Amino acid sequence: MKGASICRKRRRRALLCLLPALCLSGHGQAAAVLDGRTLRSEDGARVVWQREFPPAAGDLTGPLEVGGVTYLGTGPAVYAYGPGGEVLGRADLPGVVTSLEASGDAVRVSTREAGYSERFTLTREGGLTVQERAVPPPDPAITGWLARVADAVPVPELDRAAQDDPSNPFLALRQAAQPGDAYTRLSEVRRALNANLTFPAWVQLAARLDAAGFPVAADLALDRARRDAAARGLDPQVPVSRAALAAYGNPSGYVGTLLSQNRLARADVWMRHLRQLHPRFEGGPALYARYAALLDAQGRAGEAEDWRAFVDDLRGGTLYNLGPEGTRSVRDAARLAAMTLLLSLLAALLTLSARAWRRQGEDLRAQGGRWGSWLRHPLSRARRTAVAYASAPERLTLTLLCAALFAALGGWQWSNQARADLSAPALTTGTYxxxxxxxxxxxxxxxxxxxxxxxxxxxxxxxxxxxxxxxxxxxxxxxxxxxxxxxxxxxxxxxxxxxxxxxxxxxxxxxxxxxxxxxxxxxxxxxxxxxxxxxxxxxxxxxYPDQRSLTRALTGDLSTTLGRALRQPLALIRPADPGGRPAGRLGWAILGALLWAALLAVSLLLPRAATPAQLGRPAGYRLLAFALPGTGLLEIAWGAVLLLLWAGALAALVASAGVGGAAPFLAFPHLTVLGGAGARASLLTLLGVTYAVNTLVLLTAEVRHARRARQEAGA
The missing domain is CATH 1.25.40.10 (Tetratricopeptide repeat domain)
Known part of the structure; x- marks a missing residue:
């Protein structure tokens, strides 16, 4: 009896173990199938559930079933669906999903974006979690995907789309914007705020909540955007380009809209969001200045001064502490210096040519004249250029001025290159x-x-x-x-x-x-x-590396640029890209200044073509010496100083006169020190002083020259 009882128990246990298999034998197991843009879960001929995906959702990848959960790649996102078709979670990825693979209980996802691919691991923790660091690229096609999908849904299908995808907050917000009672609208807003989003989507959602009249919800969305950005490694110390900021929800553009609408209370919230998360965004100083001016106009001088002090704090670590966009100021300063030196050189050469004109013509008459001698006796003609009639100190001054022009043009090119390198997309996304x-x-x-x-x-x-x-x-x-x-x-x-x-x-x-x-x-x-x-x-x-460190890594300092120009001068005029586009007129100008300086340096070895007595002091020379301060005093060091002061004052006056509209190359918009009536008054005073000193010195020289001539005539 005891043995029979044991046998009955064993048979009962075996039947219990076989019961699930017997149940399944009469019913097919549900399987997910992707048919075009329709995802269905089929149990034999019976459709358990299905989802339609509009073309705006992008490419579909999958499906993949792991542990009773169905995963589908939809554009740059992966959705996880439960046995009944309910959305269990969504993972936003920094690229379009290209493959899904099972790895134990996890899912391995491959993405592709603009020539590179990444691999991520998804786990079912708190919905659907990406284990690795996923940084949204500054690509609106990726960062604006959720909003774009929601906007593509027609109004009649809005309720069904929101029911199929409750994880998309932009669908819920569109429902909240529909006519209805206040309680229903607030419920939809609360549902939108319960979403799991990346920081660009939070910023986009905040702007829509603000525009729809939900400012408190918008503030909460901005706070969540900052928290998500901090978790993904974004930092306020890393600059952000205008293109990247536009892809991240364009908060600066929305601030401009609020300021145009005179909604300063809301603009203040968005300005402080930028100040906390993206203080060094491209174009920030101009927006900060505009906002401070509006605060001043409202009598809020204390707040305006706080914003200006904040902008001053951003200058630390930049080039010469000029601010995030200080490379533009360096460029304008280099352009102004080049303009000053070029003006000085032309004035000096014009004056020296006027002094040598008569004697040069006499020397070249037997060789075919002033112009024909270039064809008959080119070497002899080159020996009798206007510079050959100058003294050694005057030639040395010309050589030094030309070498300084080469350095100024190199500084101009260096500032352009530094600005271009610092604006590289890899360095202006808010993180590394x-x-x-x-x-x-x-x-x-x-x-x-x-x-x-x-x-x-x-x-x-x-x-x-x-x-x-x-x-x-x-x-x-x-x-x-x-x-x-x-x-x-x-x-x-x-x-x-x-x-x-x-x-x-x-x-x-x-x-x-x-x-x-x-x-x-x-x-x-x-x-x-x-x-x-x-x-x-x-x-x-x-x-984080500051702007000076990045410049050293990317471009090097000015000596690096000048050294490269000296070692490889032809590189200045070679095509800057494989397409064959020329490097620009600046490269030709630098090469010309280098050759000019070399020729002037060679002229230092040549003896003077005529004595001062043979050259004399022609009337044209005297007139130009008075009209162009310093050009008649190049034999002494103070003559060069006077010439540079005159040329610098004149160039700065031209720049401050606002002629850049007609001649853009004369505009220096980022040299703010030149603006204003006070600066122009100072420049005019400096110009007057140079003329006064030059006139006094030249009159003394003329009196001394006349006295010497009388003494020689009397002897």
Missing amino acids: GGGWAGARLNDLNLRPGPDAALLAGLAAQLDGDTGQAREQYTRALPDACALNNLGVIAQGREDNPQAREQYRAALATRPDLSAAAFNLGLKPAAPELDFQRTYRPGEPRLC
């Missing part, structure tokens, strides 16, 4: 690293050295590759930024003594390094540190 910026960072021709190693190490560290980051920082030592970031790596390994030692070494190397001071528990004041305390509490502060 990430697939999009990393692919373009490799295209930059970085100069080997500590600054380039620091930039590469920072990009690797932000992407989570601490091994590569440590290797790059070691190459950058003893750079203070590299020391600080090595300390951050040590602190991440919980090696706090080593971290504090690195921070102290960094602060000893650069006492003004705010990141190291922050990490040591001090309280330095800087816009980026306020962001760190608010949105990355408890995390150590990374040190």
Whole structure:
């Protein structure tokens, strides 16, 4: 009996184990199928659920079933659907999804964007989570995908689309904008704020909430945008280009709209958003100045002064502390210097030619005349140019002026190149690293050295590759930024003594390094540190390269540009790109100044073609010496100084007169010191002083010359 009871129990247990299989044998197992733009879950001939995807959603990839969850790549996003077709989560990725693969309980996703690809791992934690760092590229096709899909839905189909995809907040906001009771509208707004978005989508949503009359919800969306940006590695110390900011929701453009509508209360909220997250955006100084002027007009002088002080704080670490767009000021200063030197050279050569004109004509008469001698006796004619009749001090002055012109033109080119390099997309997205910026960072021709190693190490560290980051920082030592970031790596390994030692070494190397001071528990004041305390509490502060460091890594200093021009002068006029477009007139000007300076230097070796007595002091020479201050006194050092002061004052007056509209090459809009009546009055005074001093010295010289002539005649 006991044995029979045991057998019955075993048969019962076997039947219980076979029961699921018996149940399944009568029903087909549901499977996801993608038919065109329709995703269906089919159980044999029965359709369990289906979803339609409009063309605006982009390419569809998949489906992939893992653990009873169906994954589908839709444009730059991956959706996870439950057994009943409900949306379990959405992962926003920085590229269009190209493949989905199962990896245990996780899903491996490949994306493609503008010539590069990335791989990400998705897990079902809190919806659908991307394990790796995913940085949205500054591409509106990616960052504006959710809003674009929602906007493509016709109004009659809006309710069904919102029910099919409750994770898209722009659909909920469109529902809230439809006529209805206030409670329903607020419910849709709350549902929109419960979404999981990247920071560009949060900014876009905030602008729409603001325009729809939900300012409190817009403020909350902006706060979430800043928090998401901080989590993805964006930092206020990294500049943002106008194109990148437009792709990130265009907050500066929306501020302009608010200011035009005189909605200063809302504009203040958006301005402070920019001040916290993107203070160094392209065009920022102009917008800050406009906002401060509006505050002044409203009698809020204290707030306006606070904004101006904030702009002054942004000057630290820039080229010559001129501000984020200081390269434009450097360019205008170099252009003004080149204009001054060119004017000085032309005035000096004109005066010296007037003095040598008569004697030169006599010497060349037997050789075919002033112009024909170039064909009959070119070497002899070259020996008798106007410069050959000048004294050695005068030739030396001309040579030095021409060499200075070469340096000024080189500075002009250097400022243009520095501005172009600093505006590279890889360096103006608000962060470093990430697939999009990393692919373009490799295209930059970085100069080997500590600054380039620091930039590469920072990009690797932000992407989570601490091994590569440590290797790059070691190459950058003893750079203070590299020391600080090595300390951050040590602190991440919980090696706090080593971290504090690195921070102290960094602060000893650069006492003004705010990141190291922050990490040591001090309280330095800087816009980026306020962001760190608010949105990355408890995390150590990374040190980011400033504009001067980036310029050294990208372009080098001015001596690098001039040295390259001296070593490879023909490179100045070679095509700047494979398409064959010429490098520009500036390259030809630099090459011409270099050749001109070389010829003047050679002339120093030639004896003077005529004595001062033979040249005399013709009336034309005397007139030009009075009209062009300093040109008649080039044999003494003060003559060159007087000439440069006169030419500089005249060039600055032309620039400040506002003639740039008719002649753009004479416009210097970023030399603000030249603007205003006070500057013009000072320049006119300087011009008058140069004429007065020049006249006094020349009259003294004329009196001395006349006295000497009388003495020689009497003898």
